Amino acid sequence: MTGVLVVTSVVLIYLAICTSYLFLFAIAGRLVKPVEISEKKEKPGYKILVLIPAYKEDNVIVEVAKQALQQYYPQNLYEVAVICDSLKQETILALKALPITVVEVKFSNPTKAKAINATLQPLFGYDLAVVLDADNIMDVQFLEKVSQAFAEGYTIIQGHRIAKNTNTSIAILDAISEEINNHIFRKGHCALGLPAALIGSAMAFDFQFFKQTMASITAVSGFDKELELAILKDRRYIYYAEDALVYDEKVQRIVDFKKQRTRWIAAQLTYLTNNFFSGIIQLFRGNVAYFDKVFQFMLLPRLLLLGLAIGTTLLSVLLQHMPLFVFSSTLVLLLIVSLFLSIPNALLKKISWKEVSAMPALFIQFIFSVLQIRKARYTFLHTPHGEIKQNR
Known part of the structure; x- marks a missing residue:
């Protein structure tokens, strides 16, 4: 006893x-009440690279790429780059028919960090890098919102990832879990002066900083955690842009939830x-x-x-x-x-x-x-x- x-x-x-x-x-x-970004009358003209790693995501990636081109942000100031790993040839051809950059990669042990680094290293001339998941759809004002936060001096910005679907009980519970994370680890933390937690997508970074920092990231899973630790060790702040929305697909089956x-x-x-x-x-x-x-x-x-x-x-x-x-x-x-x-x-x-x-x-x-x-x-x-x- x-x-x-x-x-x-x-x-x-x-x-x-x-x-x-x-x-x-x-x-x-x-x-x-957390610090909010005021909308400037004169919109900043930052050049943005939107990175979308896609590993075996033939079901969703073409539609996601099309949606990524529908931003209110000036089209000449942002570029969408889809990183294709283990996609079907017909999917790659459909992507190449769009006004986007298609990067083909192949690794024996694929990771998101490898895919991003392979794409980033030869690139330059951008102000901001945005990272999405292959199922993410940006709200039409997303790039505008993160560029406003960048203009205010925030060099690392976590957007508000929100459920795209609530069509099953598992999806509803997953959506609830996402919002609890947003409230506690992002909004609540920023309210008390601490950095928000990164979530792996719907993120925006100063391009040069992101390129340099990502070069040292080797995570098999959870690359955002390794990236966040590097950011925090450097005593940098992560701003949570609650009104910068990205719609994310929630898992719909128990088997996918478990995985x-x-x-x-x-x-x-x-x-x-x-x-x-x-x-x-x-x-x-x-x-x-x-x-x-x-x-x-x-x-x-x-x-x-x-x-x-x-x-x-x-x-x-x-x-x-x-x-x-x-x-x-x-x-x-x-x-x-x-x-x-x-x-x-x-x-x-x-x-x-x-x-x-x-x-x-x-x-x-x-x-x-x-x-x-x-x-x-x-x-x-x-x-x-x-x-x-x-x-x-």
């Missing part, structure tokens, strides 16, 4: 730290083990932002946190231990409040019993994801897009 209580107490301490962290930034995102989360958890564990001690060192050097990022790697996925909190509450009932019950049930309530504070009203309205009933299955998939992270640490696990009819 004593051993069980000790283990449960340790778990609850960890849960309390994680929950307090999430609650702090959830509140900050609601109560503290995606396995890749993400593997990357998170890799960066935690590789940067734990450097995070502590940077903290003592006054680099709170770098330490904060390393601390984020210590956070379990929120569904696992919630499951553990509920599990310890049920265990406290079985043990008939009132202090543990009060503490654990308080954590459950606090975690639920943190999550609800972070979800936009439009998505809250989409939650029904169908979505709630899908959560136990997702919890189980998270467990399987943790058990299969070894493969994902050394091999890129591709998540297919455009295989199921979507809604906007």
Whole structure:
């Protein structure tokens, strides 16, 4: 009995730290107004390169490339470059028929970092580089919004990635997870003066800085985390442009959810083990932002946190231990409040019993994801897009 209580107490301490962290930034995102960019009457004329790496994305990439050409931004000031890796020949021909740059690459072990670096190195003459995923569709004002932020002096800008589809229960829950991340790790962080977290796409950078920094990025998975750590170590700020929207396809099936989360958890564990001690060192050097990022790697996925909190509450009932019950049930309530504070009203309205009933299955998939992270640490696990009819 004593051993069980000790283990449960340790778990609850960890849960309390994680929950307090999430609650702090959830509140900050609601109560503290972040710095906003004022629209200038004279629009800046920055030259922008839009990079779209596409690995086996024949289902979506042609339409994405067409949509990328529909920006309000002057057409002579931006170029769309699609990086083709393992695409079908007919897809490549369709892309070459568009007024875009088509770059063909091939690697034995493909990664997004390799594809971007192969494209970037011979290029020059741009002010900004924008990175999208192969399923991303920019809002027509996206380039205009990031150029305005760049004109204000922000050299690293994370846009607001938002769900393109909510056509299945899994897609709705994935969209909710995305918005919670946006609220806590971007809006909430910027509200308290910390840099926003990068997300891997819908990002804009000073071109020369991006080209130089990317040259040292070798990540198999989660290149944005390695890139973010390099940025934070250099004590640079990442601005969150909440009104610069990019529509992102949400996973629609449990099998794709599992594959995606396995890749993400593997990357998170890799960066935690590789940067734990450097995070502590940077903290003592006054680099709170770098330490904060390393601390984020210590956070379990929120569904696992919630499951553990509920599990310890049920265990406290079985043990008939009132202090543990009060503490654990308080954590459950606090975690639920943190999550609800972070979800936009439009998505809250989409939650029904169908979505709630899908959560136990997702919890189980998270467990399987943790058990299969070894493969994902050394091999890129591709998540297919455009295989199921979507809604906007």
